Amino acid sequence: MKNLKKTLALLLALCMILALAACGQKAPAEAPAAEPAPAADAAPAADAAPAPQEAKWLRMATNFAYPSLDAHKDYYGWYTQIYGMTETLYRIDADMSVSPLLAKDSSVSEDGLTWTFTLADACFSNGNPVTADMVARNFQRLIEVNERYDDWADFTFTAEDEKTFVITTPDVFPTMLVALTDPEFAIMDLDATTDFDNAPICTGPFVIQSFQPEGDVEVVRNDKYWNGEVKLDGATLFYMPDADSKLLAMQAGEIDCYTSVDAAAKEIYEADPASYNLTVIPGTRMQFYVINQTRLDDSVCAAINLTVDCEAIAEFLKGTTSAAVGPFIASAPYGQVTKPAPDPAAAKALLEADGYTLNADGFYEKDGKVLELSIAHYKSRQLPDLALLMKEQLEKIGIKATLVVEEDPDAGYVATGDYDIALYCMIADTGGDPYYCVDALYRQSGKWAKAGFPTDESEALINQLQFETDIDQRAALANQIVQMSIDDNAFGYVGLFNKVSVARPGVTGFSEDIPFDFYGLTPETDIA
């Protein structure tokens, strides 16, 4: 009996001591100097974000968190920019136009190979000026540490003088300004920074206060900010990957705003407009399908596109997507394409004219073989819902469909071409220019070429687009290429994910009106 008592006592004591001792450990990050203020209309939880009332402190939830603040590595620059720490030479505005930020202006030589930039009178948060030499060294470092910029290895970066910076390219590179809006082109003080992972010295309106790798982040106002007044004192960015947690934290008054609101939460916020401001704008992430023309009759390809009703799908997805015509938002100059309205009767007529007849089960067949399509997709970005809705719509007119799910589409059906219809989701517009998407989707050497669309004509147009410097002409070329993909019934553009943001009344300027995912805090971000 003594042994039993000892065992139990030991076990319990061990558990309690370890748990309590571990709980009592200090958080690795220090508390903020100016702590967050609770929202005026919400009763905050016991010890959630206490703060002096006078501090203008924003509490925002983020969907991702990274182990480092080194803006040049991986995709970390996306988040240093969201945190308001880093800035680039150019930025994209809400109207998708590119405007100068750390650069004052730029010019390109007649042969299109030399870009000359004049830098703005910007400085880092330590007061050091941003020089052309520093910019050149930042770009060189980016290429060294980030594999995605290997293509830039042939470019040369030189500092002509203190504020004149030159990029020389081996080929004409008309999308240079757009490329420089990538958050990875952030400029850091390479000489003064001693810890790139935890405390890089940058030019943005906020500086890091505390950083928990893959966790929460606190930033405070950069008192030496070069580009106007910073309205907030600081902000806490909580890493909250779970949608329900964000909704409940918003309802509990523990956060003030966030983006990527899901459909269920959106309905709840919509029902209470006095407490929540909801902003919905079309984003740049596109859901689309590719029709495998090498396996299907022309009539079937056309029937698919006449059957899939994008408006009905967007309605089912409860406002998280907007129905698409092409891969780009319709207001963009390179988003001017058209597609026929859904017409199931016309689709049936096309199939019947091609010799398909309805069998006893209500499905079309030809030469004794039932018309059955595989819809390949993966479990992400609402593609399973899209696949199911497309299956329903196709089966309604008599085209049998089977759903095929793969975990990794790029290594699976995209690589093998083993599909009749392939669903996919990607960012179509990375920064106000169509070339990235056109290059990714329609190239003869591209990953979708197995489906049979690219022709010599489309390839020639893409080559022309690659080197075209006139913006209007670029838009016209892109429209022509995308229209070809629609008219040829090779692609179906279903929806553009909406960027859905929510904020308490009085919270403004957290980039809720910009369709890109990599903007967040700005000098204009404010909380009433």
Add this chain to the structure above:
Amino acid sequence: MAKYIGRRLLHLVGILIAVSFLTFLLMYLSPGDAAMKKLNAQGVAVSEEIIEKTRESMGLDRPFLVQYGDWALHALRFDLGESYKDGFPVAGKLVKALRYTAILALGSLALAFLVALPLAILTALHKDSLLDDITRLFSFAGNSLPNFLISVLLMYFLCVKAHLLPLTAKESVKGLIMPCLALSIPICGRFIRQFRAEILEQLGKPYVSGARLRGVKERYVLKNVLHNASISILTIVGLSIGTLFGGSVVIETIFRWPGLGKLAMDAISNRDYPVIQGFVLFTSTVYVVINLLIDICYAWIDPRLRRKGGGA
């Protein structure tokens, strides 16, 4: 006993080799790789040329056995390598996540044990009473409700409605309460049922009837019952420790608790072989060591096992 422990530790080496090899093979055979996952992480398309180059620089283009052998040789020198995803040392990532998992696991286990044991004793002694019925209902509900639902309900009532606890708490006792509760409710439900069944079984044995007929006081009877039930109770608790140390993805994601479960899930999504391998090595070791400790405890509790001179 020393021989027995030595033999079990030797088994551990075999288990670690087999488990790490199988895991590596499964990851190798599954579609996609770390290079593609890393470069396409935000849905930005990258050229096949860059993907190939990255694959090469990460050593992913080498044959399977070469990759595994290279990893195993480093692991033998206690070098678990660096994460494919972010280049940080795997050992550091595991240690950091382990700290969080240990806090959560031990906290929830202690809570579940402290609630379950007295309730199991009471309900076994007062079988079919009102208390027994209520406890059984709680036990079934705790067992049946999925973790995410328990978590959301707790957050809704304790944070949104009552404002008792913060959702955005950092590492603190307050921050630990909700994940601990969410994790311990199902464990507690299971413990109550299993402990109660074990105590009831002991109460039905002839030695209990004999003792009662001889007029032995009830508290002494109960002491004997608990002593005899303790081996089973220890087994149940021990197995739970092993499971809890594997991490709980749902709880860790919902409550922003960066433990081993989330680390492993993220590593699997990113095909981050070094982290997955490190995780597998760690959890296998924990399972084996905890089972070994339980066996040692058996011998400690039951002198008959000691006298047999072997393990359980």
